[in-house]
Amino acid sequence: MPEDLVKILGKILGDDRILSDEISLATFSFDASNVRQMPDAVVRPTSEEEVGEVLQAATEHEFFVTPRGAATSLVGGPIPVEGGVVLDLTGLDEVFELDEEEGTVEAGPGLRVKELEEKLGGDFFLPIGLAGGGSATIGGLAATDAASSLSVSYGTMRNFVVGLRAVTPAGRWIDLRGYQAGGPRFLMDSILGSEGTLAVITRVTIRLARRPQVVTHSLDLLDSLDALALLSELAERGARPAAMDVFHRDVLEVAEGEQEAGARALITFTGTSECIESNSKILREVLEEFKPLSHDVLDGQLPDRNEPIIRAIKQAKQAAIFVSAALPRSTLRDIIPEIDRTASRYRVSTLTVSSVPLGWVTVGFLFDPLDDKLLGRAVSASQSAAELFAGNGGVLGFGTGIGRTMAHAFAKHRPEAAAAFALLKKVFDPAWILNPGKIVPTRGG
Numbered sequence: 001m002p003e004d005l006v007k008i009l010g011k012i013l014g015d016d017r018i019l020s021d022e023i024s025l026a027t028f029s030f031d032a033s034n035v036r037q038m039p040d041a042v043v044r045p046t047s048e049e050e051v052g053e054v055l056q057a058a059t060e061h062e063f064f065v066t067p068r069g070a071a072t073s074l075v076g077g078p079i080p081v082e083g084g085v086v087l088d089l090t091g092l093d094e095v096f097e098l099d100e101e102e103g104t105v106e107a108g109p110g111l112r113v114k115e116l117e118e119k120l121g122g123d124f125f126l127p128i129g130l131a132g133g134g135s136a137t138i139g140g141l142a143a144t145d146a147a148s149s150l151s152v153s154y155g156t157m158r159n160f161v162v163g164l165r166a167v168t169p170a171g172r173w174i175d176l177r178g179y180q181a182g183g184p185r186f187l188m189d190s191i192l193g194s195e196g197t198l199a200v201i202t203r204v205t206i207r208l209a210r211r212p213q214v215v216t217h218s219l220d221l222l223d224s225l226d227a228l229a230l231l232s233e234l235a236e237r238g239a240r241p242a243a244m245d246v247f248h249r250d251v252l253e254v255a256e257g258e259q260e261a262g263a264r265a266l267i268t269f270t271g272t273s274e275c276i277e278s279n280s281k282i283l284r285e286v287l288e289e290f291k292p293l294s295h296d297v298l299d300g301q302l303p304d305r306n307e308p309i310i311r312a313i314k315q316a317k318q319a320a321i322f323v324s325a326a327l328p329r330s331t332l333r334d335i336i337p338e339i340d341r342t343a344s345r346y347r348v349s350t351l352t353v354s355s356v357p358l359g360w361v362t363v364g365f366l367f368d369p370l371d372d373k374l375l376g377r378a379v380s381a382s383q384s385a386a387e388l389f390a391g392n393g394g395v396l397g398f399g400t401g402i403g404r405t406m407a408h409a410f411a412k413h414r415p416e417a418a419a420a421f422a423l424l425k426k427v428f429d430p431a432w433i434l435n436p437g438k439i440v441p442t443r444g445g
Ligand SMILES: Cc1cc2nc3c(=O)[nH]c(=O)nc-3n(C[C@H](O)[C@H](O)[C@H](O)COP(=O)(O)OP(=O)(O)OC[C@H]3O[C@@H](n4cnc5c(N)ncnc54)[C@H](O)[C@@H]3O)c2cc1C
Pocket: 031, 032, 066, 067, 068, 069, 070, 071, 072, 073, 074, 076, 077, 078, 089, 109, 130, 131, 132, 133, 135, 136, 137, 138, 139, 140, 141, 142, 143, 144, 145, 146, 147, 148, 149, 195, 196, 197, 199, 200, 201, 202, 305, 306, 310, 398, 399, 400, 401, 435, 438
């Protein structure tokens, strides 16, 4: 780390956009995970060119740079785990083009989803928008290839990005704006989801979806495994949910106290009124066999995978370490009870939510930040869960990114993928200065 770091940065940005006092640095030392590390400095560029110049200086003078959006990451993505400079991109929030007919927007990466949707009025929405409660930035969503319950029918964030501009650590620009899917998609796809380790996204063009008609059925079931059987039965009879989230017993008990239900399933249908009605009819028929403890119909309501988890965390007055993966659906039946066993082995409470059609399971291990022993057990339990997921063929980091939290498990269980990542890293970032310690824990894998 060069001693005259602030001086080097001062040549690129005005002094008021470089933070180096302890209090400011502390506010950039955490995200929504348990990962903590103070940066040596924070820079707040207001133009794409400044971003390029900061990266070029970092390669030349060998200091680390960690890109940061709204820091809603659940896995330590924007935390400068090796120190160095945090690149705060929230100042790059300009809207360059807005097409209200088509629902496309070209904007800086710092634009937040809430602001984006407001600008487009009520007709369009970003089906991935609930990640981070709407306060996540479009750059952060693109960098993590964020997912939502609706990814069953809409795909992940990469399906909404139709163009981008990014800059590599050597200050080289990658301009893929104005292309539509079918163009050089593979170039865009190497940057989307790379969690700010290969290039910094400085502009994104997003095509939003038209808001659909929607009905969500909320069912309290005796057991989580009933939800798996329910989905198979629906599929057999030709019903296709646009989303199906299951909140497991741990979430319900922490959020609402002891109860009869072992799981709550939210099953969402979208489309025309006829399509929703025919799917809902099949569901009602299936429920005659499954006999849920309760059944509410939430007309017009999109599913929110996060709300019950946030409610549970508030209720517990604790924080949580999250581990997330997309697993082969056939493994869910064994994985869910194994998570319970992991929790009792480490004597920690969990919050488990799964999106059944995607095989996507997210588990939060609760801890009290003031209790070091409990934090240690929660960290061990989360590592154990990451290994469980990876060992069962899971795609680690689906719907969160791998970040820091799952980097060890990724490198250990996916050595070929980790080696492929190192190969790409060599091309984009030969000095390995961009967001080190993420996706893989060290330069050596
Ligand atoms: C309550 C809650 C619910 C959540 N639910 C979901 C969910 O359902 N699905 C989901 O996918 N995620 C979810 N998340 C995680 C988080 O919201 C997403 O990962 C989101 O995409 C992060 O956006 P951000 O702007 O906060 O980025 P940050 O957290 O600041 O950064 C995330 C990563 O992206 C990199 N990055 C940020 N901006 C750029 C850029 N312009 N160029 C290059 N790299 C960049 C960072 O270095 C970091 O690695 C949730 C988080 C919370 C707190």
